Amino acid sequence: MRWSQAFIPTLRDDPADSEAVSHKLLVRGGYVRQLMSGIYSMLPLGQRVRDKVMAIIREEMNAINGQEFLLPNLHPREIWDRTGRTVSFAEVLMTFDDNKGSPVVLSPTHEEIFATVAGELTSYKQLPQMWYHIQTKFRDEPRPKSGLLRVREFTMKDSYSFDIDEAGLDVQFDNHRNAYLRIFERLGITAVPVAASSGAMGGKESVEFMMQSDIGEDSVVHCANCGYAANREKATSAIPDVDDPPESGALEVFDTPGVRTIADLEVFEGGAVADRQIKTLVYVLDGEFALLLLRGDHALEEQKVQDGTGASEVRPAHEEEIRALLGADAGSLGAVGVDGIPVYADHALSGRSSMTTGANENDKHIRNVDVARDIAVTKWLDLRSVEDGEGCPNCGEPLNLFKAIEVGHIFKLGTFYAEPLGVNVLDEHGKTVPIVMGSYGIGVERNMAASIEANHDDKGIVWPLEIAPFAVVITVIRPDDAATMDTAEALYANLWGRGVEVLLDDRDERPGVKFNDAELIGIPYRVTVGPRGIAEGMCEVVDRRTGESTEIAIDSAADEIAGLLGV
RNA sequence: CGGGCUGUGGCGCAGCUUGGCAGCGCGCCUGCUUUGGGAGCAGGAGGUCGUCAGUUCAAAUCUGACCAGCCCGACCA
Numbered sequence: 001m002r003w004s005q006a007f008i009p010t011l012r013d014d015p016a017d018s019e020a021v022s023h024k025l026l027v028r029g030g031y032v033r034q035l036m037s038g039i040y041s042m043l044p045l046g047q048r049v050r051d052k053v054m055a056i057i058r059e060e061m062n063a064i065n066g067q068e069f070l071l072p073n074l075h076p077r078e079i080w081d082r083t084g085r086t087v088s089f090a091e092v093l094m095t096f097d098d099n100k101g102s103p104v105v106l107s108p109t110h111e112e113i114f115a116t117v118a119g120e121l122t123s124y125k126q127l128p129q130m131w132y133h134i135q136t137k138f139r140d141e142p143r144p145k146s147g148l149l150r151v152r153e154f155t156m157k158d159s160y161s162f163d164i165d166e167a168g169l170d171v172q173f174d175n176h177r178n179a180y181l182r183i184f185e186r187l188g189i190t191a192v193p194v195a196a197s198s199g200a201m202g203g204k205e206s207v208e209f210m211m212q213s214d215i216g217e218d219s220v221v222h223c224a225n226c227g228y229a230a231n232r233e234k235a236t237s238a239i240p241d242v243d244d245p246p247e248s249g250a251l252e253v254f255d256t257p258g259v260r261t262i263a264d265l266e267v268f269e270g271g272a273v274a275d276r277q278i279k280t281l282v283y284v285l286d287g288e289f290a291l292l293l294l295r296g297d298h299a300l301e302e303q304k305v306q307d308g309t310g311a312s313e314v315r316p317a318h319e320e321e322i323r324a325l326l327g328a329d330a331g332s333l334g335a336v337g338v339d340g341i342p343v344y345a346d347h348a349l350s351g352r353s354s355m356t357t358g359a360n361e362n363d364k365h366i367r368n369v370d371v372a373r374d375i376a377v378t379k380w381l382d383l384r385s386v387e388d389g390e391g392c393p394n395c396g397e398p399l400n401l402f403k404a405i406e407v408g409h410i411f412k413l414g415t416f417y418a419e420p421l422g423v424n425v426l427d428e429h430g431k432t433v434p435i436v437m438g439s440y441g442i443g444v445e446r447n448m449a450a451s452i453e454a455n456h457d458d459k460g461i462v463w464p465l466e467i468a469p470f471a472v473v474i475t476v477i478r479p480d481d482a483a484t485m486d487t488a489e490a491l492y493a494n495l496w497g498r499g500v501e502v503l504l505d506d507r508d509e510r511p512g513v514k515f516n517d518a519e520l521i522g523i524p525y526r527v528t529v530g531p532r533g534i535a536e537g538m539c540e541v542v543d544r545r546t547g548e549s550t551e552i553a554i555d556s557a558a559d560e561i562a563g564l565l566g567v
Numbered sequence: 568c569g570g571g572c573u574g575u576g577g578c579g580c581a582g583c584u585u586g587g588c589a590g591c592g593c594g595c596c597u598g599c600u601u602u603g604g605g606a607g608c609a610g611g612a613g614g615u616c617g618u619c620a621g622u623u624c625a626a627a628u629c630u631g632a633c634c635a636g637c638c639c640g641a642c643c644a
Contacts, residue, residue: 009577009578011577011578011579011593011594012578012579012593012594012605013578013579013580013593014578014579015578015579016573016578016579016580016637017573017636017637017638018637019637019638028578034636036635036636037635037636037637091642091643092642092643092644108644109644139643139644141642141643142568142641142642142643143640143641143642143643145637145638150643156644196644197644206644208644217643315641315642406644408644409644411644439644441644443644475603477602477603478602478603480602508602509602509605510601510602510604510605510606511602511603511604511605512602512603512604512605512606513604513605513606514604514605515603515604515605516604516605517605528603530602530603531603532603533603540603
């Protein structure tokens with residue numbers, strides 16, 4: 001491609017509405033343009049990279065016996081009703097009626113449709129199968145952000161495995177885990193597999209691939225010693241026990257005027273330190289009230305409420321609801337003597353005595369609470385959010401807490417979809433059994449952006465060679481000089497002849513403009529051809545990543561560059 | 568959905584307080600000079616000032632409604 005004829009609209013200034021580095025560079029480098037919130041056009045450079053990312057994914061999927069499909073994006077809503085996901089995906093599901101008045105959805109993912117096709121599987125002899133496609137997804141995210149990292153229309157490779165039993169699923173799951181790690185390596189992304197919550201996908205076990213980044217939206221805990229890693233939504237930790245007096249005295253209500261918070265009660269005369277208080281939260285779980293109890297110094301992890309209780313809709317109760325339910329305001333709540341409302345308590349409260357909590361009367365608290373004696377706990381759950389530096393649940397060493405971008409997610413679905421959709425086969429005993437499924441997702445554009453987050457410097461993008469839109473840019477210093485241009489053209493033709501993707505910067509621009517643009521868009525190798533070098537029979541090759549510059553003879557330039565690229 | 572901010576040429580912004588010719592930098596076009604790290608001079612093109620309504624002799628500027636975008640939170644594979 002000749003740059004003079006290419007549409008590469010680079011910008012000198014950062015766009016005003018971007019924060020994330022990858023967003024700024026994708027826009028400035030002429031890779032993408034925004035059409036509306038969370039919806040982007042891929043410009044030619046962006047499309048080239050997208051293609052390469054997809055090619056890598058396709059290769060790795062084919063290598064683990066994947067068969068490529070292309071499933072539709074417009075689905076009858078009825079099939080989503082059957083798996084209950086019209087409800088669990090409600091907020092992000094784009095749905096409307098077609099012209100005949102039939103309800104349809106724009107697909108946010110394809111479990112239902114792949115499972116439907118899998119209905120044609122009839123015998124265990126046909127299993128295992130591994131199917132995938134690379135397709136557009138629509139998710140009406142309430143808050144798109146950070147350029148391509150969180151959007152409403154995007155491309156995802158999603159694969160689905162079909163097995164006769166859990167053992168087969170385990171094999172496919174492992175295959176994917178390994179394939180994903182190879183993909184991320186090729187994309188220049190360091191991703192850690194972590195245990196995660198399955199959320200709205202259904203199923204049991206899931207593993208997310210996390211790339212550490214300050215702009216990430218997830219929090220991950222990781223143990224450098226033993227390798228334990230988990231999403232904070234699911235992570236646990238070892239924390240030291242608190243010493244309580246051996247026995248609680250009699251319950252005692254006492255006045256606490258103006259005390260509304262854990263911190264207030266800590267400094268209040270006759271109060272209690274945070275880890276000897278019980279924090280009582282009122283939540284609404286699928287429309288029903290529930291009390292959540294935590295140690296005073298612990299924070300609630302909402303996803304754990306969902307996972308532990310099976311509720312799909314979880315929200316804090318409103319002020320008025322709390323007052324009507326318990327007769328007091330948040331800050332004076334407690335579970336002592338409460339019945340008729342489910343009480344979910346965090347494990348850290350188990351066996352605790354002489355605790356202090358609210359009395360369900362404003363300005364009053366209760367001391368000497370013995371959890372086992374005084375509170376009717378419906379169910380003990382892990383509800384607590386892990387904090388940085390707490391002990392690893394496996395080895396006890398301090399945990400690291402960091403922010404991360406979710407670059408891939410794989411799920412063991414089990415029979416979550418097969419059962420409601422009736423996807424069964426006959427097993428070797430002639431018995432009808434549901435197929436055991438897995439699903440495995442990786443976002444194409446999100447990974448493009450993540451790769452930039454991980455591979456850039458103050459001048460621009462530093463693409464890994466394998467996904468760069470071009471491998472080489474030939475920067476012609478004086479395109480109006482015939483000898484220079486002829487030399488550049490010859491090198492350009494030679495490299496293309498070897499299958500090297502080359503961009504020829506033949507624009508009538510100052511050298512500085514060309515160098516800066518080449519660095520901004522992140523081409524791995526720049527070859528500078530100018531009259532000064534030609535006079536000595538030399539040209540210059542610069543490595544984008546290291547900045548290292550090498551003078552090479554023009555006569556052997558094509559060979560040397562091909563050698564650098566390994567072609 | 569709650570809170571904050573912003574919509575003025577392709578990009579970045581000023582002008583709005585106090586209503587009165589729509590501006591600046593970059594980019595773009597033409598010409599000349601220049602050319603190994605974002606050139607100089609000269610000439611030029613390009614904007615229903617987010618939309619609609621209102622106030623006014625007069626609205627980018629004041630008022631209202633709406634729309635869009637960004638940030639924080641909620642939410643989220």
